[in-house]
Amino acid sequence: MTNNWETIIGLEVHAQLNTESKIFCGCSTRFGDEPNANTCPVCLGLPGALPVLNRRVIELGARAALALGLHVNDVSIFARKNYFYPDLPKGYQISQYDQPFSANGTLEIMTADRDEAGHAHDWKPMTINITRLHLEEDAGKNVHEGLPDVDRFSYIDLNRAGTPLAEIVTEPDFRSSWQAYDYVNHVRRALQWVGASEADMEKGNLRCEANVSVRRKGDIKFGTKVELKNLNSVRFMQKAIEFEVERHIRTLEEGGHLVQETLLWDERLNETRPMRSKEEAHDYRYFPEPDLPPLVVSSEFVQQVRQAMPELPGPRAKRFSEQFGLSFADASQLTGERSLADYYEAAVEASGGNARGTANWIRSELLRELENAGLTAGKSPVPAAELGALVRMIDEGKISGKQGKEVLSEMFASGKSAAAIVEERGMAQVSDIGEIDRVIDEVIAASPNQLEQYRAGKETLFGFFVGQVMKASKGKANPQVVNERLKEKLKA
Numbered sequence: 001m002t003n004n005w006e007t008i009i010g011l012e013v014h015a016q017l018n019t020e021s022k023i024f025c026g027c028s029t030r031f032g033d034e035p036n037a038n039t040c041p042v043c044l045g046l047p048g049a050l051p052v053l054n055r056r057v058i059e060l061g062a063r064a065a066l067a068l069g070l071h072v073n074d075v076s077i078f079a080r081k082n083y084f085y086p087d088l089p090k091g092y093q094i095s096q097y098d099q100p101f102s103a104n105g106t107l108e109i110m111t112a113d114r115d116e117a118g119h120a121h122d123w124k125p126m127t128i129n130i131t132r133l134h135l136e137e138d139a140g141k142n143v144h145e146g147l148p149d150v151d152r153f154s155y156i157d158l159n160r161a162g163t164p165l166a167e168i169v170t171e172p173d174f175r176s177s178w179q180a181y182d183y184v185n186h187v188r189r190a191l192q193w194v195g196a197s198e199a200d201m202e203k204g205n206l207r208c209e210a211n212v213s214v215r216r217k218g219d220i221k222f223g224t225k226v227e228l229k230n231l232n233s234v235r236f237m238q239k240a241i242e243f244e245v246e247r248h249i250r251t252l253e254e255g256g257h258l259v260q261e262t263l264l265w266d267e268r269l270n271e272t273r274p275m276r277s278k279e280e281a282h283d284y285r286y287f288p289e290p291d292l293p294p295l296v297v298s299s300e301f302v303q304q305v306r307q308a309m310p311e312l313p314g315p316r317a318k319r320f321s322e323q324f325g326l327s328f329a330d331a332s333q334l335t336g337e338r339s340l341a342d343y344y345e346a347a348v349e350a351s352g353g354n355a356r357g358t359a360n361w362i363r364s365e366l367l368r369e370l371e372n373a374g375l376t377a378g379k380s381p382v383p384a385a386e387l388g389a390l391v392r393m394i395d396e397g398k399i400s401g402k403q404g405k406e407v408l409s410e411m412f413a414s415g416k417s418a419a420a421i422v423e424e425r426g427m428a429q430v431s432d433i434g435e436i437d438r439v440i441d442e443v444i445a446a447s448p449n450q451l452e453q454y455r456a457g458k459e460t461l462f463g464f465f466v467g468q469v470m471k472a473s474k475g476k477a478n479p480q481v482v483n484e485r486l487k488e489k490l491k492a
């Protein structure tokens with residue numbers, strides 16, 4: 001039934017640019033301050049106050065655009081978007097309209113199908129058309145909770161008014177909620193990577209809205225669309241889209257009609273509900289902002305921004321595969337965050353160049369510890385150099401891989417170095433051939449029957465001898481050396 005329908009999704013992402021001060025005044029953008037503490041005549045919209053563009057906004061806007069593979073326009077124009085709402089004291093928002101900061105780009109993302117449990121499989125590239133990226137100011141916030149008399153009064157906090165945003169709008173290119181999910185994650189990682197935005201949805205500095213409709217396969221005309229708002233995490237966005245797609249298909253198959261409307265996601269009820277509407281088919285009457293000149297961005301400026309940017313995640317993953325011989329999946333995982341990619345490279349160096357071994361230790365052991373502790377690689381209690389040192393000790397046969405796991409988990413808990421833990425626990429492996437030979441001779445001398453049977457062809461007894469030698473050495477003998485020497489000695 002679902003197979004007869006095609007889903008059409010377009011996305012708008014608002015990312016707060018990571019500046020210290022607001023876009024058109026010097027007020028702080030700090031989060032969590034006393035309400036209305038960070039305000040001035042400009043962001044309060046007092047008559048006669050004039051906006052001045054914050055240069056850092058242009059730099060971070062350019063970083064955001066370049067990180068998404070977009071071109072920065074030489075000239076863009078700020079425009080007034082007129083509407084009335086209590087959190088917008090000027091009666092208009094300064095945004096950009098027909099000449100935005102950046103427009104008409106394409107972005108390649110990786111996207112995957114999901115199984116019933118939500119696990120990704122079959123990652124493949126997909127090209128998304130980006131309609132525009134423009135710069136604008138945020139509005140303030142109406143507060144309806146947690147204050148006296150909220151049943152009778154609305155409160156307004158204008159600390160957020162004038163915070164710089166980059167709005168990134170796509171064409172209706174997504175055909176499933178998971179493609180939308182993969183895209184927003186891609187954008188989030190890219191913006192964080194270049195330091196353009198903290199892009200943390202829980203703090204509200206990355207917000208997204210989705211336009212969703214369905215049509216019968218083969219139809220050219222779009223169906224009735226709804227706009228989804230209040231999507232506080234990428235997962236909620238995915239669920240909300242899924243909910244709407246199912247509702248649309250069900251309604252249409254039952255012969256019902258859909259209404260174009262704005263819906264909010266209710267994360268407690270797991271369903272959408274109509275927004276008590278301020279926005280019905282607005283005419284914003286955009287016009288160029290008379291108090292700001294056109295924004296002219298020179299190609300030299302863009303070039304400087306580009307040169308100051310770190311290597312981007314896509315190229316870095318590619319380099320990891322080529323330089324370190326990692327699979328695509330491993331390289332992608334290790335470039336999931338910039339701090340992790342930096343950690344990995346530093347650890348490889350400290351390990352003496354064991355790129356694959358280091359990747360395995362990070363992927364199988366360290367990431368699990370970090371996840372349990374709710375930390376990122378940048379905050380790991382085990383520094384990259386120490387993880388590298390551990391990999392090296394294992395490679396050099398000082399400790400076994402199994403001991404390595406124990407050591408790592410204690411390093412994580414105590415912050416001690418690998419060398420200190422190995423020393424304290426008396427773990428150092430015995431790799432000295434003379435010492436191992438002596439133990440083997442003793443074991444063989446003590447097991448004449450087994451020796452006879454082994455030499456008569458019962459080769460399964462080899463494991464018995466290994467076990468006896470390991471036991472006699474209290475587990476410290478290097479198993480590889482034991483194997484080699486035992487084979488030699490049992491032959492004779």
Ligand SMILES: [Zn+2]
Nearest residue numbers: 025027040043
């Ligand atoms: Zn201000």
